Amino acid sequence: MANLESLALEICSQVSEISKTLAADSTPAPSFEEDSFADFESSRGRADLGLRDARNKLINCAQDIVRLVSGPTDQILTLAYSVTDAANLGTVVRFNIPQAIPNGATMSAESLAAAVGLPVDTLVRVVRFAIGNGIFNEPERGWFGHSATSALMARNPHVRNIALFATHELANILVRLPDGLKLQQELEAEQAPHAAFNVAYPDFADAFDFFQKNSLSNDRYHSYLQGRVNTSRWAVEHLISAWDWPSVGSGTIIDCGGSVGHTCVALAPICPNASFVVQDMSCEALASGKTWIEKEYPALGSRIIFAEHNFFNRQPTSADIFILRHILHDWSDADCLRILQALVPALKDGAKVLISEAVVPEDVATRSGTLDQKQVRNEDALMLAVHNACERDVSGFVRLFKKASPDFQFKGVTGGNGGAFQSLLEFEFRSSAEPVVGK
Numbered sequence: 191m192a193n194l195e196s197l198a199l200e201i202c203s204q205v206s207e208i209s210k211t212l213a214a215d216s217t218p219a220p221s222f223e224e225d226s227f228a229d230f231e232s233s234r235g236r237a238d239l240g241l242r243d244a245r246n247k248l249i250n251c252a253q254d255i256v257r258l259v260s261g262p263t264d265q266i267l268t269l270a271y272s273v274t275d276a277a278n279l280g281t282v283v284r285f286n287i288p289q290a291i292p293n294g295a296t297m298s299a300e301s302l303a304a305a306v307g308l309p310v311d312t313l314v315r316v317v318r319f320a321i322g323n324g325i326f327n328e329p330e331r332g333w334f335g336h337s338a339t340s341a342l343m344a345r346n347p348h349v350r351n352i353a354l355f356a357t358h359e360l361a362n363i364l365v366r367l368p369d370g371l372k373l374q375q376e377l378e379a380e381q382a383p384h385a386a387f388n389v390a391y392p393d394f395a396d397a398f399d400f401f402q403k404n405s406l407s408n409d410r411y412h413s414y415l416q417g418r419v420n421t422s423r424w425a426v427e428h429l430i431s432a433w434d435w436p437s438v439g440s441g442t443i444i445d446c447g448g449s450v451g452h453t454c455v456a457l458a459p460i461c462p463n464a465s466f467v468v469q470d471m472s473c474e475a476l477a478s479g480k481t482w483i484e485k486e487y488p489a490l491g492s493r494i495i496f497a498e499h500n501f502f503n504r505q506p507t508s509a510d511i512f513i514l515r516h517i518l519h520d521w522s523d524a525d526c527l528r529i530l531q532a533l534v535p536a537l538k539d540g541a542k543v544l545i546s547e548a549v550v551p552e553d554v555a556t557r558s559g560t561l562d563q564k565q566v567r568n569e570d571a572l573m574l575a576v577h578n579a580c581e582r583d584v585s586g587f588v589r590l591f592k593k594a595s596p597d598f599q600f601k602g603v604t605g606g607n608g609g610a611f612q613s614l615l616e617f618e619f620r621s622s623a624e625p626v627v628g629k
């Protein structure tokens with residue numbers, strides 16, 4: 191059983207493992223300074239599974255040692271007040287504070303307040319709270335500069351977009367989760383909110399209706415989707431390494447609910463003869479994706495087309511591969527069945543449906559330390575609050591597909607049944623398959 195001493199020993203051993211690996215190729219040690227790297231792993235420019243393993247073990251032990259020395263009372267109080275961290279981060283990004291501070295310099299509280307348009311006293315309180323979380327520093331009283339974390343936010347719009355969307359739209363919904371569940375418990379089904387989302391935004395049917403009718407939030411949503419693939423957690427590399435993409439040859443790949451096309455942009459270079467269709471119901475997202483590709487990836491423009499399509503309607507286009515990336519988790523089983531059954535008429539023999547999203551472990555839950563472990567539960571909590579939907583385990587996906595059509599054959603999942611944030615499940619459509627009786 192873990193105790194303070196055994197955890198401390200394990201921490202020392204993993205620290206020495208990490209230091210040795212970094213020293214071997216002269217990678218600087220992580221630091222809180224402004225010029226430190228953004229991401230412990232990707233900063234070295236290559237995946238290093240040994241380093242990742244050591245880092246994950248270290249984080250797990252470090253989290254546990256903090257839990258043990260904090261004790262249950264402080265653990266609960268820390269969690270209870272964690273909303274102030276999200277509110278502070280939201281303020282920092284909404285007021286563009288990181289971008290206002292020049293690289294390698296400090297700024298007086300008065301100048302910074304004037305630059306971001308906050309009263310000096312408020313600005314100082316916000317920045318000092320953030321410093322407690324490692325964001326910014328104050329080398330001299332009343333003068334603020336960057337830490338590694340604030341410097342990253344200043345230079346990386348993708349990270350800012352994630353922080354902005356998560357601390358605004360998502361946080362707005364998540365804090366209503368207990369209210370939403372209570373109302374569902376107390377009211378008749380017809381009067382009860384469908385999800386916490388409907389408590390936060392009572393004038394809209396669901397989150398997608400809200401985005402369709404609010405262009406600022408819709409823009410923030412799709413920027414968040416586009417930006418998050420630039421972080422190691424959501425990186426398209428997980429998808430790229432999970433499947434033999436070049437085997438599609440000159441076939442067609444459709445990304446259903448593909449937003450601005452960021453997944454197709456990542457896949458196109460490794461499938462040089464394939465054609466791609468990005469389908470979404472958000473015309474704004476499709477238009478912004480088209481403009482983005484024309485500007486940033488003109489060579490891919492002829493191979494990636496955009497088409498408005500509601501995936502609850504019959505799929506009009508046949509293809510070799512249909513990708514549903516972070517789609518099914520937004521919907522109830524009944525809705526997922528409708529989505530999958532709408533695909534069936536377009537599926538030729540041997541067509542693949544690839545599901546890319548979090549898979550929850552089938553086994554018992556354990557304390558989580560790393561964000562990788564926690565993110566599966568984060569997403570599941572988000573799906574419950576936003577859509578009254580869920581992340582599924584492998585058996586849940588297989589049941590769903592078999593119910594949609596017995597002609598779907600489950601071919602496998604990366605990461606096995608243990609659950610992982612970025613898993614890929616492969617289903618093949620074979621119209622010759624024996625019907626499965628009793629499912």
Ligand SMILES: C[S@@+](CC[C@H](N)C(=O)[O-])C[C@H]1O[C@@H](n2cnc3c(N)ncnc32)[C@H](O)[C@@H]1O
Pocket residue numbers: 398415416446447448449450469470471472475499500501502514515516517520
């Ligand atoms: C969670 S996002 C996933 C986006 C993208 N696949 C990714 O992995 O980043 C869900 C996407 O589904 C789109 N969407 C929602 N309802 C839809 C519908 N009925 N038909 C087509 N697209 C829809 C949204 O606009 C959004 O782009």
